[in-house]
Amino acid sequence: MPKKAAGRDIPSKIPGFKEIKHFEGAFANTPLVRKQKGSRTLPRLNKIVESLEQAILKSGLRDGMCVSFHHHLRDGDMVLNMVMDVIANLGIKNLTLASSSLTRAHNPLIRHIKNGVVSRLITSGLRDKLAEEVSHGLMETPVLFHTHGGRARMIESGELKVDIAFLGVPSSDVYGNANGYTGPSACGSLGYAMVDAEYAEKVVLITDNLVEYPNTPFSIHQDHVDYIVQVDQIGDPEGISSGALRMTRNPRDILIAEYATHVIEHSGYMEDGFSLQTGSGSISLAVSNFMRDVMLRKGYTASFALGGITGSIVRLHEEGLIKRLLDVQSFDQEAIRSIGENRYHTEIDASYYANPHNKGCATNKINVVILSAMEIDTDFNVNVLTGSDGVIRGASGGHSDTAIGAGISVIVAPLFRGRSATVVDRVNTVITPGETADVLVTDYGVAVNPRRRDIYDRLKTKHLPLYSIEELYQKAEKVTGRPEPVQFEKKIVGVVEYRDGTILDVIHQVKD
Amino acid sequence: MKLRRTMLYVPGNNPNMVKDAHIYRADSVMFDLEDSVSVHEKDAARFLIFRALKCIDYENTETVVRINSLHSPYGEDDLEAMVRARPDVIRLPKTESPEDIMEADEKLGILEKKLGLPKNEIKLFAAIENARGVVNVSRITEASDRLVGVAFGAEDFVTNLHTTRSREGTELFTARQEILLAGRAAGLHVIDSVFADVNDEAGFRREVELIKGMGFDGKSVINPRQVGIVHEIYTPSIEEINHARRVIRAIEAAEEEGSGVATLNGRMVDKPVVERARRTLELAHVSGLYLDEIQEEAAHA
Numbered sequence: 001m002p003k004k005a006a007g008r009d010i011p012s013k014i015p016g017f018k019e020i021k022h023f024e025g026a027f028a029n030t031p032l033v034r035k036q037k038g039s040r041t042l043p044r045l046n047k048i049v050e051s052l053e054q055a056i057l058k059s060g061l062r063d064g065m066c067v068s069f070h071h072h073l074r075d076g077d078m079v080l081n082m083v084m085d086v087i088a089n090l091g092i093k094n095l096t097l098a099s100s101s102l103t104r105a106h107n108p109l110i111r112h113i114k115n116g117v118v119s120r121l122i123t124s125g126l127r128d129k130l131a132e133e134v135s136h137g138l139m140e141t142p143v144l145f146h147t148h149g150g151r152a153r154m155i156e157s158g159e160l161k162v163d164i165a166f167l168g169v170p171s172s173d174v175y176g177n178a179n180g181y182t183g184p185s186a187c188g189s190l191g192y193a194m195v196d197a198e199y200a201e202k203v204v205l206i207t208d209n210l211v212e213y214p215n216t217p218f219s220i221h222q223d224h225v226d227y228i229v230q231v232d233q234i235g236d237p238e239g240i241s242s243g244a245l246r247m248t249r250n251p252r253d254i255l256i257a258e259y260a261t262h263v264i265e266h267s268g269y270m271e272d273g274f275s276l277q278t279g280s281g282s283i284s285l286a287v288s289n290f291m292r293d294v295m296l297r298k299g300y301t302a303s304f305a306l307g308g309i310t311g312s313i314v315r316l317h318e319e320g321l322i323k324r325l326l327d328v329q330s331f332d333q334e335a336i337r338s339i340g341e342n343r344y345h346t347e348i349d350a351s352y353y354a355n356p357h358n359k360g361c362a363t364n365k366i367n368v369v370i371l372s373a374m375e376i377d378t379d380f381n382v383n384v385l386t387g388s389d390g391v392i393r394g395a396s397g398g399h400s401d402t403a404i405g406a407g408i409s410v411i412v413a414p415l416f417r418g419r420s421a422t423v424v425d426r427v428n429t430v431i432t433p434g435e436t437a438d439v440l441v442t443d444y445g446v447a448v449n450p451r452r453r454d455i456y457d458r459l460k461t462k463h464l465p466l467y468s469i470e471e472l473y474q475k476a477e478k479v480t481g482r483p484e485p486v487q488f489e490k491k492i493v494g495v496v497e498y499r500d501g502t503i504l505d506v507i508h509q510v511k512d
Numbered sequence: 513m514k515l516r517r518t519m520l521y522v523p524g525n526n527p528n529m530v531k532d533a534h535i536y537r538a539d540s541v542m543f544d545l546e547d548s549v550s551v552h553e554k555d556a557a558r559f560l561i562f563r564a565l566k567c568i569d570y571e572n573t574e575t576v577v578r579i580n581s582l583h584s585p586y587g588e589d590d591l592e593a594m595v596r597a598r599p600d601v602i603r604l605p606k607t608e609s610p611e612d613i614m615e616a617d618e619k620l621g622i623l624e625k626k627l628g629l630p631k632n633e634i635k636l637f638a639a640i641e642n643a644r645g646v647v648n649v650s651r652i653t654e655a656s657d658r659l660v661g662v663a664f665g666a667e668d669f670v671t672n673l674h675t676t677r678s679r680e681g682t683e684l685f686t687a688r689q690e691i692l693l694a695g696r697a698a699g700l701h702v703i704d705s706v707f708a709d710v711n712d713e714a715g716f717r718r719e720v721e722l723i724k725g726m727g728f729d730g731k732s733v734i735n736p737r738q739v740g741i742v743h744e745i746y747t748p749s750i751e752e753i754n755h756a757r758r759v760i761r762a763i764e765a766a767e768e769e770g771s772g773v774a775t776l777n778g779r780m781v782d783k784p785v786v787e788r789a790r791r792t793l794e795l796a797h798v799s800g801l802y803l804d805e806i807q808e809e810a811a812h813a
Contacts, residue, residue: 443532444535479567
């Protein structure tokens with residue numbers, strides 16, 4: 001009978017136990033616990049490393065791996081560029097970069113792509129110069145565009161294996177409990193980052209606000225975090241969030257918002273206890289305000305609002321008109337304040353939000369969603385990714401996730417933008433399939449998807465300017481004429497993945 | 513029943529606004545070639561409006577063009593271009609005398625004949641914008657068969673009067689009354705002046721209530737956001753509609769018994785009361801309200 005480390009006699013075989021692993025000493029199999037015991041009251045153990053370079057080296061990053069980021073710091077993000085510069089200096093090449101989205105802050109990536117540091121992009125969207133360069137053939141491998149729900153699905157299923165997640169966090173303690181709503185670079189919800197933290201092989205937090213342990217309430221849990229790097233600044237507050245967004249005075253936006261509110265009120269989906277998601281555009285904000293009037297008039301309260309949360313939704317929550325908020329992304333300072341203060345303003349991760357293959361995502365539970373469109377065609381297919389010139393300048397986001405989940409999806413858009421029509425014969429890129437887009441509301445009138453005869457029947461006596469989408473198309477074409485089709489090269493620069501992982505469309509390189 | 517509750521100003525040199533002026537569902541849109549267009553842009557604006565009227569389908573919205581005065585260097589060209597473009601109405605600015613109307617009437621007649629257009633196709637609107645116009649207004653409103661309406665322009669009027677506009681509008685009271693009386697006497701539509709502060713919704717509402725109470729048919733508006741407010745105020749309430757229907761029922765019952773007078777809740781219902789009730793119901797109807805639906809809502813209330 002062998003004696004083991006604790007000096008006990010333990011047999012090698014015990015009935016009912018397949019294999020006995022013997023105790024080898026308290027520290028032998030728990031390497032992360034501090035071995036030199038000092039004060040027993042102050043936990044001095046921490047995961048801080050001195051520099052990004054050290055964190056990258058310790059993480060074991062090698063050529064060909066996949067690194068991930070989140071876009072909660074939006075246009076103010078400094079983390080991605082900071083990390084990629086160090087990676088480039090270390091001479092690491094051929095990386096896949098998977099960010100929940102990419103913004104105008106990320107134009108410096110162009111250089112890293114040209115130098116071979118990054119060879120593949122996986123993202124919800126692209127903007128500005130980076131988007132233009134990609135559209136003009138910057139990359140050999142096409143960019144993979146996913147939805148917010150689709151990204152969570154591919155990470156959870158293992159289809160996308162993230163080797164190292166570099167996550168900027170507005171506050172963290174030394175052990176990796178992090179949240180998004182405290183600190184000088186507060187961004188609110190960390191919903192997209194939470195998925196990376198849970199599933200990435202290694203997790204590196206980057207923060208400019210190291211706080212006392214334990215940093216509760218936390219969004220990213222210490223048990224997922226490997227290293228923490230403290231830096232001067234993770235983001236520019238100006239770019240992270242806007243101040244309180246004012247109600248638009250643009251008569252066209254107000255007109256569209258009035259029609260949309262009217263549609264929602266009479267659609268059959270707005271009743272006591274309903275749920276909704278609105279966006280951050282000026283029409284969406286105006287709709288929130290007008291819906292408030294309807295709710296007050298009819299004595300309705302909403303059970304919850306989902307999604308990107310804005311100040312106008314927070315206002316309704318604080319007035320008691322919306323009972324609960326489920327927040328995957330906080331769009332403005334009011335939303336950021338609220339997620340820290342309000343008990344029923346709950347942070348959710350991207351999988352809970354919209355993953356189509358988990359056991360139930362929140363987008364399935366919404367009655368009403370208001371969505372935008374760059375283009376919509378006569379089959380109701382919606383494009384929010386490429387402009388009328390075929391150049392990438394947008395993001396798939398939660399568009400198709402919510403369109404399919406909601407009882408009624410309302411697409412709001414002006415009939416014209418500048419000299420281009422929004423309602424077209426065929427969209428340049430399909431992001432949301434027409435079978436999931438229910439009603440189009442423009443300044444010229446409203447078109448109900450023929451698939452939704454039930455909604456049409458409820459709206460037809462409600463004094464709305466109802467047209468078929470073909471009629472709206474004709475109204476637009478009469479003014480703009482039929483534009484020359486955009487000229488594309490053979491080369492594919494982008495692949496659009498539907499939320500379920502199937503390929504919905506491809507984007508070709510634009511001709512110069 | 514023709515409605516002219518709102519006449520929306522659209523600067524004649526702004527293609528974006530001209531392109532879809534009708535989407536805000538004003539009863540009339542008024543393309544302005546006059547004061548909102550600088551002298552450097554007179555030709556461009558005239559050309560733009562000509563093209564717009566030729567190409568764009570303004571659907572059921574009445575199209576009105578405010579041309580420059582026929583005594584200015586641009587008026588005659590405006591008139592000829594607009595007759596060719598065929599808007600519903602031409603609005604003459606700063607009308608001071610019946611001769612202004614007669615001159616325009618004659619020139620329109622000549623142009624219509626020259627271009628082979630139906631006689632008296634294009635209607636006229638007179639704008640009264642100074643003391644002389646107010647003094648002559650009853651002769652102005654009788655000056656031509658083409659006239660369908662008269663509008664008050666308060667901004668120029670107060671300048672001419674050596675005063676400014678007040679919140680209460682006391683300085684406009686006589687002019688409004690004079691124009692209203694003359695317009696009604698001639699069987700024309702009478703519409704009130706613009707309200708300049710587009711962000712003062714409460715002040716705007718007050719003024720619309722006032723002019724509706726005075727008897728005006730509507731108001732010129734300078735921002736699409738004002739359209740809905742005017743329509744809302746001019747649309748009969750459910751109470752007004754239900755009262756009107758009770759009046760009609762009462763008089764119908766009385767008529768069956770051979771009387772032209774009825775009583776409703778102790779009040780006499782005679783011809784003018786019935787006429788007002790009919791007008792209310794007609795207004796409700798053309799405002800796009802379905803009476804059965806209103807009744808349904810009233811039953812719930």
